[in-house]
Amino acid sequence: MNQRSTEIVQLLSKEKDEITVSGFAEYFQVSQKTIRNDLKEINTILNQNQREEVLIQSGGRINPPENFKESLSLLLEGDFYNYKLSRKERRQAASAMIVNSADYITLATIADHLFVSRATVINDLKDIKAFIREGNLNVISHANKGLRIEGAESEKRNFLLNLLRPSLSIYENHKNVVAEHVSVQAGDSSVIQKILGEQEQRYKKYLDDSSFREIILYLRIMVNRNQMGEFLEPQPDTNSENYMFALDTLKYISQYCDVVTTEDDIKYFSRFLDGVRYMNNSRFSKNTVIIQMITRQYISGISSELGIDLNADYDFFENLSNHLGSIFSAPPIDYQEVDVINEVLEDNQDVLEAVNNQMFVIYQYTERQLNEIEIKYIAVHVCAAIERKKNKEVAFRVIVACHAGIGTSRLLLEKLKRHFKFRVVDVISAHEAMSIEPNAADFVISTVPLEGCSLEYVVVSAAFNDADYIRVGNRIDALRNCRNFPVRMEEDGLSAKGLIDEIHPLVYSMIEPEEKAKTFMKELRRVIRDYFKQSVENETEVLSPYLHHLLPAMNIEVDVECEDWKDAVRKSGEKLVERGYIESRYIDAMIHSIEEYGSYVVLSKGFAMPHAKVEEGSIRLGMHLIRLKNPVPFGVEELDPIEFVCCLSAIDHKSYLKAFFSLVNMLRDAEYRQMLHEAECPEEMAGIIEKYEHSNS
Template identity: 50%
Template sequence: MNERMIEIIKLLAEKDMNVAELAEHFHVSSRTIRNDLHTINDWLLEKGLEPLEIKRGGIINKSENFMAVTDILGEMNLMTYHMSKQERKRLASALLITTPGYITLSQIADYLMVSRVTIINDLDGIKKFIHNGHLEVISQPNRGLRVEGKESAKRLFLMKLSNGNKENDVLSKYLPIQAGNQVVIRKILLEQEANHNNYQSDYSFESLLLYLGIMINRNMQGEYIEVQKHGDNDKYLMAQDILKYITQYCAINTTQDEVLFLSHILGGLRYVKQAYGNNDAIKIQMMTRRFIDAISQELEMDLSNDYEFYENLSNHLESVFKSDASAFPETAVIQQVLEDNPEVVSAVNNSLYTITNHLNRELRQIEIGYLVVHVCAAIERKKNKEVAFHVIVVCHAGVGTSRLLLERLKQHFNFQVVDIMSSHEVGRLKPDQADLVISTVELKDCPIETIVVSPLLGDEDYIRVGNKVDMLRNSRHLPSRIETTKLTAKGLMEKLNPVIHELAPEQEAELTRGIRKVVREYFNQTIDPEEDIFSPYLHHLLPPSHIQLDVECKDWKDAVYQSALPLLKWGYIEERYIDAMIRNIEENGPYVVISKGFAIPHEGLDMGSIKVGMNLIRLKTPVEFGADEDDPIRYVCCLSAVDHKTHLKAFFNLVNMLKNPAFKHKLDEADTPEAVEKIIEQYELSLG
């Protein structure tokens, strides 16, 4: 905790104050106070005390034992501990690096509870110690000392300095250099290890936790990583996903350079082999579809076409199945969303049977809260794609990060961006220049309504931006301004990808990268490495050779076998994969039936699948799968998946197409595999 947090505790011990009053007292924003309160709560929990409750409207409720905090603060005094010279050097070095601007020798001496002469005697050793970390101590007459150097060097130095933040370490006791809820951060890392199939050694995992704690603390102080060089890094996507959720649940902003530097950190860690296979991945993806269908019915709003909703929710539910309920910590964001969206909470509760039937346990309230956040984000994306507000984007970290934020906004909102500027330029704005300013930093004296977001735009940001747009539209009667759809880099690549795949499959990866680079440069946009992962469409995985019509099958087991046989022959799967699929249905029931008359048998990622692929058979005589009203089954499509994502677009499109009775009718009428392929391609491309 810093000095302001200690003062907040003292004030709250003396009298009742709300967030707004604390913000006014310390001359900071309400968001800064909320961040401080979250850190204070982490500290209170560590000390065995109940955390503060931050209620709607910024009201702060204290527990009955809160007054015990004053006794603990009294014990946090360096006077009670006599440091060695080495400990003074480490603590003074950390104090120099983490202090914004200059700090005097007297201030250092006061903090360490030693004489100024002692610090003067230690100074040469402190400077040399910091110099070894590729940093320099600069002295300015009448101002004091400060550390000069790259932010990356400062963080690496603090990591080395922290000594693992052991309980008996003087640095961790008297100058915490980390921030953020460690339980939340640990949960995020565990999820992303599984999603990216990159499992770190215990030492590397703890080192990464330490770095992220330091990063959050530095970001909260307004310190960000310097410009990083772009380059090939196979950990970029993992870094991007980690920071996506860190910014969402730890209430910080971040930049593209932060993502790049984290990817370098990840690249330097040690990894172990995958600890376990995730045999439930595809099963959970199917369950996710059922939940989305159920929630769409409850809300009377079709959310089934939101691919990002489907992908994010699938990833989240995987963590629900792998973790116990305690892995989902309470956060102020979750509680606020639950309070503000009672109708969504009710709809989620009414749809939970699609999850709990497979989970074999009840979900806790906090787990339901996380589901509500995902649903609310999907609602806002759907609603706000129809609202073309004029916005100005303000970013503190340069053009590259501005472009990253701009692209993410355009993915989810039908905004007309009229200008991009830095924070110091907002003074020249006029009230009629835009409807809304979207900024990555707090702005003072801005004449236009403003909302602060993370450059990575997490679910919390989508919800808050959507709420702001609703408020503006309702209060000021702004025009909806439906703009003419414009050609975008992403839209153009979505049209080109299938053509590249069909005409040059052997050179697909190389051609796609080259064309994407040219397209992005033409549109003056940064490259999104995530788009380098090409997810084939359904008609790519089901060419005529992978479709057989009017196949004779004696029962459902034979139908599964016949649908898989071509994939076995062509080397997509091993023979054990077929037995595993049949055993899966025997043990788990006919959940593979995803629509009336249509089944998609599969098995886990480590049960004998070699290449991603599908094979579809239409039975001459339908068979029973034991799927009640969805029986009998006429179509069986065997799926071979090799990871969590490559097959996802094809599966997502297939489920949406099967909801269309005309699509099924045309499949029934088709007389050749070529005709089936054309029908699939026609309907799939019409999905948009």
């Protein structure tokens, strides 16, 4: 049996309270189907030996036979600890202990730490030495002292990093064997994350999520090794552009983690930073809008095939467009196969089939065929969107418990409120969980396991990624099966966003000039969100203005006369030049780009969005929309002629995204397209756009 099955046997033999499949799934952070398969494996052994089997009753309750303890020696082969780790897991954990040791380490120490016999370690030693040699290190044996490692400190750190790296994926949620059994990291993770995040902002070096987690892992290994007195060997000089980034990061880590860092640490870390992936926030090209438009088409196709409308999920659109952008980057990311993805998709084969069926939408952009794991990651994004939609329809009362302070709990709270119709009744520290009254809420969402909690709970990461969406959805499904929860939809009539949306048009109609109304609304939002215990503005609102913010009446013209597509592009950009949003060369760049690459700016029937790169003259984020008196062809037969031309001045690949999302959704709606066509003036068109966004947000 595997480690999890063995632990299940031990828990069944000791636990007196009711145990459920969903409870085990949550404890081990795997799917309920995986737990059922583990129980099936246990029952197979019991059945083969003519013993009573473990029963799974209604509601997923697990009922071991009364004489279950008599079967322990059979199931655990007489020694639980010998079978707690597989041979491969023992090799990894033992190797980490040897490499991480600052002195000799004995076989007896390894055996005691891993709860195995000394003979077991001796039998594993050949494999352990071979495994360590793969990391350019050698194991030296001394008859009276034990084992020690011979090799460069940088290789030791690389070895430990590679052992822990598989646990970095956002979808890999079960415990890493090495991390569980060997302490190779030090320093407060939340402090190091904060330091790294601040330096990202300072140096405008924006890391992708996997690189951010990898750097945190390396830094915690570095802190551990330096605190042990194991410093890097002399490093070669470097002219890395990340040298100052590395220097300032390590300066603050030295201060806040109470550790000495050296010049060699800075040199090594700067080269480490050279090798990770960045999301350059100034990155913007013709491909950016193409990928986002294809994402929009792909979501529409998936929605139609599955019969679930996911078109209004902005987070799905943003996450998937970013994901597709990373897939088609050069070089492409090497996505790792992880168990939890397969577990999620085992229960969602219809989603995986739909994802494969709709791949033709993506392949119209690229000739590169995606491999199986890349397609599976897309399917997980779809599964998460389905969970978000399903769970927005349920008004559970939840308590949020967090172990890492008010900042982390506030971040988690905001993400929950964005994606679920939860009624968050309280936010507490994890240690307060034992004081929760049984009827205080329907369940608890926590960043750590809770001891002595009277309510059922689900453990999530503070970052609340797609795997967490699915995990919370699985917990809700389990709760629905076990208990009859009231829907309580009537409680959701009043919210911060709903109140702001109702007040917004009234304020702008009664207060003039517009700048005064904006100032008033900003302060009013702060008061309302403070009352509802929300942040004044969430990140999306700050960084991503809505379409009606970018297209007020002053940025719209109707019945513009144009000779051809070049004239239309030029006239769509002239007002942005006048107002200082773009330089005049930006217009020339748009025209040249269309001549060179074709009419990629045509987004849908009758609509084009010309744009150029940031470095070709973009100054500020803005849009200018013109409706042509006489539509002109842009060279896309099935979408010509073009009636609407909207010049986009982008300053990065993200800040315009919410506006773009609203725009392409509007273009899918025949009624609103017709209203834009019939509008008599810019003010009417601006009102149509704002009304659309309020009715669909």
